[in-house]
Amino acid sequence: MNRLIFVTAALAPALAFAQDQSFQPDASLSYGQRPFYLIDKMEDGPLKEKLASCVGQTPERTDFSVGHRGAPLMFPEHTVQGNVAAARQGAGILECDVTFTADQELVCRHAQNDLHTTTNILVTDLAENCTQPFTAATPEGGATAECRASDVTLAEFRTLSPKMDASDSSAETPQEYLGGTAPWRTDLYVDDAELMTHAESIELFRSLGAKFTPELKAPSVEMPFDGFSQEDYAQKMIDEYKAADVPAADVWAQSFDLQDVRYWIENEPEFGAQAVYLDDRYEVPEGDGGLLDPNDPSTFQPSMNELAEMGVNYIAPPMWMLVTLDDSGEIVPSAYADAANAAGLNIITWTLERSGPLANGGGWYFQSVSDAIDSDADYYEMLHVLAQDVGVAGVFSDWPATVTYYANCYGL
Known part of the structure; x- marks a missing residue:
């Protein structure tokens, strides 16, 4: 009997479905209605024409589409059902934000x-x-x-x-x-x-045909916690992939703490090669070097080249850090994006479809280009610049079908 059946009673129905011999993961993919709703709202032009030309395409799973905590636009985050929904929308990579319980067991929670x-x-x-x-x-x-x-x-x-x-x-x-x-x-x-626990997410994601991007969340407790150090925590997350025989090439371990990323690079080099530095230096505490300005490379400390020299291969800032407006009001890559590309860093970004309606400038995730954002159709305008001009390797989304449709249309 397949060992997945023994994982937990809670996961058994979803895993049994995924393991059914008649289940063909790609045959179950669907865009649903949202991509078409967004395309219909777009102004006439080359992008709308291209996206509309792909209406009849067959959905295909793509690593460019990353499920952010599952599909939390409509499903509770970090749940079995939310991740099944994200996989059915073609997300090739799924996320478990990792934290720990009182008895130091790893579970999926955003914080x-x-x-x-x-x-x-x-x-x-x-x-x-x-x-x-x-x-x-x-x-x-x-x-x-x-x-x-x-x-x-x-x-x-x-x-x-x-x-x-x-x-x-x-x-x-x-x-x-x-x-x-x-x-x-x-x-x-x-x-x-x-x-889900973290270990259960590994089994579920694999059964759904997806890869993995776990994020080691900053503890709310003082570390070490009952003898459990930050290094123990970072290592335990990787050990659960090794115990499940998951190839390192299928895992993009993430952290906002550069020291976690460096730990993986130095101690688990196969996993460290795809470790993702989540960049939140736009909110560095006062006294820790000042804020990063996406349009002023002198504020990038460490610099993009220095990150690359540390062995960092992936960097993941929020979308707004990668774009700005030119003199004509068009969305274009920021100096931050140019510097990351020049240093040879792969870029992943977050989070599409997290802002809700975009009628009033798009909110936090669109703050650098808010003057150009006035309609939900601008989700695709932003995505197009990120994909074609910035050249990101993947996009987290709260509703992965939006990204999957675009990626399938453009062969990403």
Whole structure:
């Protein structure tokens, strides 16, 4: 019997489906309606004409399309169901953000301290374990809570039910606090959603025909944690791929901490060769060298060449750092993008489809080009520049079908 059947009872239905002999992963792919909705909204021009010409194409899985926490535009993030949806949308690479529980087991969560917004913990008996219990909103301030994966054991974590990542700051009760889902997302697919450990995500993603991009999340607790050091944490994540016999070439390990990336380069060179430095130097703490300006290479510390000399081969900034507007108001590559390319770094970027409607400049992810953003159709305008002019190797998306359709159309 296939060993996948023994993983966990929670994963068994999805894995059994994926292992069914009649299941052909690529035959199950679908773009759904969203790519066509976006194309219909585009202004007439060469890009719309090209994308419209591909309406009849057959969906194909592509590594250019990366599922960001699954498909959280509509599914609870880091769940079995969200990742199955992302795989069915053609995402060739799927993400598990990795953190750890009180007993140092690795689980998929975007942050170690997000259980109060991503699960039902506040309305369970485990609420008493939370670092900061629920406090109701008052005239002086909003409702608050903080519940960490490290507040519960793995066995306790498994009893929680996931939900859309949201909270209601006006809440007077824990039940009300669980609300707050953005109006352009949905709670339709919350029922029966299942959480995953990191090891379970490996088995699920492999069964779906996808590759892997785990992100080692910054701990919310002081390290070492009960003797568990940062190096132990970084090594344990890699060890779970080795234990599952996953080739290093199929794994893009990520971290915002350059020291984690350097650890992998030095101690696990096969995995380190594809380790991804997630660049958040735009918000460097005061006193740590100042902020990175994407249009001023003198602020790139370390420089792109220095990163390459350390052995870094992949860099992943947010989309807005890679683009700017030229004198005519057109979206073009930033100095940051040019410098990364000149240093021979592969670029991955995040996150398409996370901003909701783009009628008002696109928000945080489009901040460097907000004057050119006024319609949801601009998701494809931005993606086109990132793919063709910046030359990114992949794009994280909260709804991978949008990227998959573009990549299939352009042969990426």
